[in-house]
Every structure is written in C-alpha cells, then in structure tokens.
Amino acid sequence: MENSRQLKKNSKMKKFVIKRIISLFLVLLGITLLCFFLLNLSPIDATDAYIHKHMMPPTEETVQKIQRELGLNKPLLERYFLWLKNVFTLNLGDSFVTGKPIAKEIPICFIRTFKVVSGAVIIMLFSSIILGILSFLKKDKICDQIIRALTLMGMSIPSYWMGFMLIYLFSIKLNLLPFIFNDTPKAYILPSISLSIPFIATYTRMIRTNILEKFGEDFVIYAKSRGIPLYKIITKHILKNSSVSLVLLLGQNIGNILAGTAVIETVFSIKGLGRYGLDAILSRDNPAINAYVLIIALSFATINLLSDIIAMKLDKRVGENSLL
Numbered sequence: 661m662e663n664s665r666q667l668k669k670n671s672k673m674k675k676f677v678i679k680r681i682i683s684l685f686l687v688l689l690g691i692t693l694l695c696f697f698l699l700n701l702s703p704i705d706a707t708d709a710y711i712h713k714h715m716m717p718p719t720e721e722t723v724q725k726i727q728r729e730l731g732l733n734k735p736l737l738e739r740y741f742l743w744l745k746n747v748f749t750l751n752l753g754d755s756f757v758t759g760k761p762i763a764k765e766i767p768i769c770f771i772r773t774f775k776v777v778s779g780a781v782i783i784m785l786f787s788s789i790i791l792g793i794l795s796f797l798k799k800d801k802i803c804d805q806i807i808r809a810l811t812l813m814g815m816s817i818p819s820y821w822m823g824f825m826l827i828y829l830f831s832i833k834l835n836l837l838p839f840i841f842n843d844t845p846k847a848y849i850l851p852s853i854s855l856s857i858p859f860i861a862t863y864t865r866m867i868r869t870n871i872l873e874k875f876g877e878d879f880v881i882y883a884k885s886r887g888i889p890l891y892k893i894i895t896k897h898i899l900k901n902s903s904v905s906l907v908l909l910l911g912q913n914i915g916n917i918l919a920g921t922a923v924i925e926t927v928f929s930i931k932g933l934g935r936y937g938l939d940a941i942l943s944r945d946n947p948a949i950n951a952y953v954l955i956i957a958l959s960f961a962t963i964n965l966l967s968d969i970i971a972m973k974l975d976k977r978v979g980e981n982s983l984l
Contacts, residue, residue, distance in 0.1 A: 709944030753947035773932035779852030792867025814861035911967025
C-alpha cells in the first residue's frame with residue numbers, strides 16, 4: 661500500500677516537472693520572440709551602429725553590403741526562426757562588435773557572474789540568518805533597533821554606491837582587497853558583498869518575522885515544555901519550518917539578483933554576463949543581446965523550477981498543493 665502511494669506520488673512529481681519544463685520552453689520562446697521584435701522597433705539601426713563602431717564610410721553600397729553579411733536584409737520572422745534553429749545546435753551567432761562566436765564568449769562571462777552571484781547568495785543567507793535570530797533574541801532592545809535601522813538602510817542604498825564605498829574603504833584606504841579586478845578569489849569578495857546587501861535586508865526582516873510568528877505555535881510551546889534549549893528550538897524547529905519560504909523567496913528574487921549584476925560588474929570592471937549584456941545593448945550588438953536575454957531567462961526559469969522542487973521535498977504540503 662505504501663509502495664503504491666510512493667509510486668503515485670513519484671508519477672505526479674514527474675508530470676509536474678514535465679509540465680514545468682514545457683512551460684519553461686514556451687516562456688523562453690515568447691521572451692526571445694519579444695526581444696527580436698523590440699530590437700527591430702529600436703530607433704537605432706544595427707547596421708548604422710556597426711558602421712559607426714568600425715568607422716566605415718556610411719554609403720548606400722556599404723550599408724547594403726553590411727546588411728547582407730549580417731543577414732539583416734532578411735524578413736524579421738525568417739531571421740528569428742533561423743536564429744532559433746541555430747540555438748538548438750548551440751550556435752548563438754557571431755558578435756557584430758568582436759566578430760567572435762558568442763558561444764565562446766558567453767561561458768567565460770557566465771562563470772564570472774556565477775561566482776559573484778554564488779558569493780552573494782552565501783553571504784546573504786549566512787548574514788541574514790544570524791541577524792534575523794539576533795534581532796528576535798533582542799526584540800525591541802537597542803540591538804534589535806540598530807539591526808532594523810541597518811536593514812532599512814540596506815534596502816534604500818543603491819548597490820552601485822555601496823560598491824564605490826567598499827572600494828574606497830577596503831581597496832584604497834585599507835589596501836586589503838584588489839582595486840582592479842584580476843579574477844582571483846579576493847577580487848570577488850567586494851562585488852558579492854555589494855550585490856548581497858539589499859537582499860540581506862529583505863531576508864533579515866523575513867526571518868525575524870517568521871520566528872516571531874512561529875514562536876507562539878504549539879510545536880514551539882511543546883519543545884519549550886520539554887526543556888529544549890532556545891537555540892535548538894530556533895535552529896532545528898523554527899528555521900526548519902521557515903526553510904520553505906526562504907527557498908521560494910530566493911527563487912523569486914534570483915531575477916533581481918541577476919539583474920543587479922550588470923551594475924555591480926560595471927562598478928568593479930568585471931567582464932561578466934551582466935556587463936556583457938550592457939555592452940551589447942550600448943553597441944547595438946543584436947546577436948549578443950539575444951544570447952544574453954536567452955541565458956538570463958533560462959537561468960531564472962531553471963532556478964525557479966529547482967526552488968519549487970526543493971520546497972516540495974522540504975514540505976510535503978507544498979508538494980501536494982503543487983501536484984494537484
């Protein structure tokens with residue numbers, strides 16, 4: 661009987677994952693198509709941008725030659741389906757600016773962005789859990805008020821300004837960390853901190869609120885009556901029950917974190933994915949823009965799917981609601 665229930669649950673899980681993958685594919689299809697149309701509506705022509713970038717004479721003959729070389733003389737839908745066909749063979753085209761295959765440029769940039777984002781997530785989770793617990797333990801005292809004030813400041817201060825302040829303090833004044841990005845582990849510390857600060861504020865407030873809400877529930881009262889120490893009640897019971905909301909919130913916020921990398925990578929001169937996308941937009945590099953949008957959308961959708969699956973594994977109730 662138990663085995664049949666488990667098999668039924670596994671079957672539902674597989675169906676859920678398949679449905680999400682299909683919806684992921686449709687979302688990516690819609691986003692890339694929209695990106696193609698929006699680029700076509702832009703007042704800046706890609707051919708003019710290419711000619712200006714390469715300092716070529718803007719004659720009619722040159723324009724027509726460039727359009728033929730770049731495939732810009734074809735109808736929009738034909739260009740889109742040709743690009744889509746190439747994507748399935750991992751051919752993202754060549755950059756208008758560098759002339760190099762984008763499939764070779766993107767992985768290098770993606771690895772750097774992945775390091776920044778991973779560092780930011782680790783710092784964010786570690787700091788917010790400690791601050792959230794401390795804020796709860798010192799509820800309405802000076803320590804709690806200071807933490808709440810700092811979280812409010814963290815949510816209000818722009819990440820680029822925080823980045824400049826961290827560079828000034830730790831790189832220029834104290835000379836502890838590199839001022840110029842050199843792709844060493846130390847070079848990722850300040851970018852990760854800058855990117856994590858606004859999210860530390862959000863998670864700290866959420867953890868504090870969750871602990872306060874759950875502290876009066878029956879399972880906590882029962883744990884206290886058994887003489888279990890407070891730190892064990894918080895870490896092994898309350899935080900365990902709050903882990904689902906933490907995972908789901910992280911999945912929802914990953915889009916904001918990825919979007920923030922463009923600013924942070926510009927401040928710290930990191931040639932990551934965000935900076936790559938920003939440079940592509942400024943230089944009107946259509947193939948690079950399309951590749952950037954595809955990678956960001958795919959990353960966001962995949963992490964959302966993974967966060968849902970992890971939440972379902974952590975709490976069966978989430979799984980039951982999702983599998984209906």
